[in-house]
Amino acid sequence: EMVMTQSPATLSVSPGERATLSCRASQSVSSNLAWYQQKPGQAPRLLIYGASTRATGIPARFSGSGSGTEFTLTISSLQSEDFAVYYCQQYNNWPPSYTFGQGTKLEIK
Amino acid sequence: QVQLVESGGGVVQPGRSLRLSCAASGFTFSSYALHWVRQAPGKGLEWVAVISYDGSDKYYADSVKGRFTISRDHSKNTLYLQMNSLTSEDTAAYYCAKVPAQTVGVRNYFDYWGQGTLVTVSS
Numbered sequence: 001e002m003v004m005t006q007s008p009a010t011l012s013v014s015p016g017e018r019a020t021l022s023c024r025a026s027q028s029v030s031s032n033l034a035w036y037q038q039k040p041g042q043a044p045r046l047l048i049y050g051a052s053t054r055a056t057g058i059p060a061r062f063s064g065s066g067s068g069t070e071f072t073l074t075i076s077s078l079q080s081e082d083f084a085v086y087y088c089q090q091y092n093n094w095p096p097s098y099t100f101g102q103g104t105k106l107e108i109k
Numbered sequence: 110q111v112q113l114v115e116s117g118g119g120v121v122q123p124g125r126s127l128r129l130s131c132a133a134s135g136f137t138f139s140s141y142a143l144h145w146v147r148q149a150p151g152k153g154l155e156w157v158a159v160i161s162y163d164g165s166d167k168y169y170a171d172s173v174k175g176r177f178t179i180s181r182d183h184s185k186n187t188l189y190l191q192m193n194s195l196t197s198e199d200t201a202a203y204y205c206a207k208v209p210a211q212t213v214g215v216r217n218y219f220d221y222w223g224q225g226t227l228v229t230v231s232s
Contacts, residue, residue, distance in 0.1 A: 034218035036154075043204055043222035044154065055220065087154055091217040096168050098144070098156035098217060 006101035023088035032092035118226030131205030
């Protein structure tokens with residue numbers, strides 16, 4: 001069973017600072033990893049796919065890295081609108097299970 | 110622009126059934142695989158089911174296998190989720206989501222989401 005583990009569960013950062021979020025897969029997912037942002041009362045929004053490719057319209061301050069089992073989402077200079085919950089999701093294994101991590105809540109320090 | 114609009118949620122008693130719909134527009138409906146993803150109140154995201162572009166391949170999460178059925182109607186540009194034998198564990202917002210791929214598996218990340226429909230299973 002594929003398990004995706006995100007850390008930390010909650011991250012407190014000041015606006016303008018850098019935030020680094022981690023996602024670990026229990027087995028290799030190659031680069032088949034996506035990141036999503038979800039704000040209260042809203043659907044998730046795709047940020048990153050293929051571990052490092054920004055989705056259409058996503059600001060350059062969002063970047064993704066990693067492959068295999070270790071992945072990172074970095075937000076270089078936090079804006080007020082970036083405080084939200086972030087999820088990673090793998091789309092590599094077979095039969096498909098499309099596992100999400102449990103989420104990291106990014107809050108204002 | 111791509112739009113996905115879910116409907117059919119509501120309050121249902123344990124053991125009963127419910128059918129969710131997702132009306133799609135703004136893209137060629139018959140060319141993409143589609144998914145259902147759910148989120149229990151205050152919890153994280155859980156993938157539920159996927160159907161390929163032509164309906165030939167369907168996969169389900171273990172938690173819903175044998176109880177839920179995903180289907181699509183190309184004449185109506187609509188995705189469905191038939192949910193039977195509902196339990197309190199199925200209480201969640203249900204989202205339909207599109208992927209930029211025809212088939213199940215590769216490139217199955219969710220590029221567009223609906224706004225969700227809430228299902229509450231309670232007596």
